[in-house]
Amino acid sequence: MALDAATFAYPGARTPALLDVSLAIEAGTVTGVTGAVGAGTSTLLLVAGGFAPRLTGGALSGRRDIATNRIGIVFATPWTQLTGLATTVRAEVAFGPASLGRPRGSVLAACGAALRDLGVEHLADRDPASLSGGELQRVVVASVLAMEPELLVLDDPAAELDPAGADALYALLPELARRGTAVLVATPDSERLARTAERVLVMEGGRVTRDGPPAAVLDDTDVARIARAAGCPAPYPLDVAALVARVVR
Amino acid sequence: MIGYVPGASALHRAHPYTPLAIATGLLLMAFAVSAPGAVWVVVAAAALFAASAGVLGTVLRPAAILALPTWVLLTILHGLLGGAPHVMLGPVAFSVPGGERALVFGGRLAAILLAFLTALATVSPARLVEAMTARGVPFGRVYLLVSTLTVVPRLRARVRQIVDAQQCRGLRLGGSPLARLRALGPLVVPLVLSALAEVDEQALALDVRGGTARGRRTALEPPEDSRADRAVRLAVLVAVVAAYAWKFLGAGG
Incomplete structure (x- = not known):
């Protein structure tokens, strides 16, 4: 997936949510995106995944090349990502591959593998409506993985997960990259991003302001300098609130 | 309660098209007949439909809540504005044909509500998806x-x-x-x-x-469409066609 000088504005918006962004995402890599609320990280995911402006409306200028149509997206809120048509987790996860008309055996195999990857096999016969937010989010990720996407975009996918669940999810991303998936993940969690991504983009006001390996990008900020001076270990948080939370913790 | 109520009745186990076909059949029958007595026989059939699935108690309350305001309105409008002959209910002259019309319209509404609330209560949405998917x-x-x-x-x-x-x-x-x-x-x-x-x-x-x-999507667990299911749906079709044939031949209700 490649963007060249991409600028995107939502319908009716006076200012673009994404400004002059150029980047390339290769297969088999994990790329992280981070920034404050309103920085444009979610919009970048929608544009990179080909969902904006196709489904959101709005106007995109610049160039975008997406070399695959097998694209998966995961949002932070799992309850909006359910089909609403399945009464078991297995049926929910199988929905995607079944929609593609794959043979029944192949659908069930993909479903089983995705449930195993996310550690939710034991929930297969449960009603999705009866799951906790964290369980549901893992089911949603499994549902997207069951479609074997070549480009996977995740928007703060661990927002509903407990620390152990978040660690397990982030540990899965490099494994997916090893299988050939291009992973693009947006999160304010710079610690997990530094452990997971080989490249991090920092966004401010719709622009990519820093781009590079996590150590270089996350260490080269005012907050990082303050954190370093205060004796905090790397990786450093991106904003003061996160730094305070780290110090308090 | 409006919506699916899990159960083990024959209607719950039937192919999802079967309860929907019965409900549609009851709706059509309610409009095929025009005498108050005949319409309320259809209402009784709809109640029997609900009782056979064990959901009569569940669907009766929402059906009554939804139907009651319309019944009251129909009774007032047709009773007061209908033609002669009238009966005196205290100081009010109540139209007999108007009252009959209110009974017919109110009965049709009751039959439709009971039939479709029963279908909703007995058809699992997930099984309906599979059934429709299997049919392409x-x-x-x-x-x-x-x-x-x-x-x-x-x-x-x-x-x-x-x-x-x-x-x-x-x-x-x-x-x-x-x-x-x-x-x-x-x-x-x-x-x-x-x-x-x-x-x-x-x-x-x-x-x-x-x-x-x-x-075409892949149906993972398509519900069985048994011979009995097909026979019931055919019987509904035959009953509806017969009722409308009778109605249009001028012998109906």
């Missing part, structure tokens, strides 16, 4: 139908969450009618706004999960 119905139509059938339970769950959240923030639901009316705003506004906000993400999620893919 395009996903857009499947989604439209099933999301319509499940909209009430989903809205109820959301309303419950919003009521809980607003009560935690000090909203009082009791009191005078005016106070109750005022309390509607903080309930309805978040209900509508949250539904609108979620539509975008849900559309995206369905798109990503192949909801807009062309070609």
Whole structure:
């Protein structure tokens, strides 16, 4: 997936949510995106995944090349990502591959593998409506993985997960990259991003302001300098609130 | 309660098209007959349909709540404005043909409500999806139908969450009618706004999960369409055709 000088504005918006962004995402890599609320990280995911402006409306200028149509997206809120048509987790996860008309055996195999990857096999016969937010989010990720996407975009996918669940999810991303998936993940969690991504983009006001390996990008900020001076270990948080939370913790 | 009620009755186990066909048949029968007695026989058949699935108690209350205001309105309008002959009910002259018309229209409404609430209570949305998928119905139509059938339970769950959240923030639901009316705003506004906000993400999620893919979906566990199911649906069709044939030959009800 490649963007060249991409600028995107939502319908009716006076200012673009994404400004002059150029980047390339290769297969088999994990790329992280981070920034404050309103920085444009979610919009970048929608544009990179080909969902904006196709489904959101709005106007995109610049160039975008997406070399695959097998694209998966995961949002932070799992309850909006359910089909609403399945009464078991297995049926929910199988929905995607079944929609593609794959043979029944192949659908069930993909479903089983995705449930195993996310550690939710034991929930297969449960009603999705009866799951906790964290369980549901893992089911949603499994549902997207069951479609074997070549480009996977995740928007703060661990927002509903407990620390152990978040660690397990982030540990899965490099494994997916090893299988050939291009992973693009947006999160304010710079610690997990530094452990997971080989490249991090920092966004401010719709622009990519820093781009590079996590150590270089996350260490080269005012907050990082303050954190370093205060004796905090790397990786450093991106904003003061996160730094305070780290110090308090 | 409006929506699917899990159960083990023959209707619950039947192919999902069968309860829907019976409900549609009852609707058509209610309009095929025009005498008050005949219409209320159809109402009795709809009640029997519900009782056979063990959901009569469940569907009776919402059916009555939905039908009652219309019944009252029909009775007043047709009773007071209908033609002669009249009977005196105290100081009020009540039209006999108007009352009969109110009985017919009210009976039709009751039959339709009982029949379709029973179908909703006995057809599992998941099995309906599988049945329609197995028949090659395009996903857009499947989604439209099933999301319509499940909209009430989903809205109820959301309303419950919003009521809980607003009560935690000090909203009082009791009191005078005016106070109750005022309390509607903080309930309805978040209900509508949250539904609108979620539509975008849900559309995206369905798109990503192949909801807009062309070609035939794979049915994973299509419900069995037994000989008995097909026989029941054929019987419904024959009964409806016979009723309309009788109606249009001028011998009906």
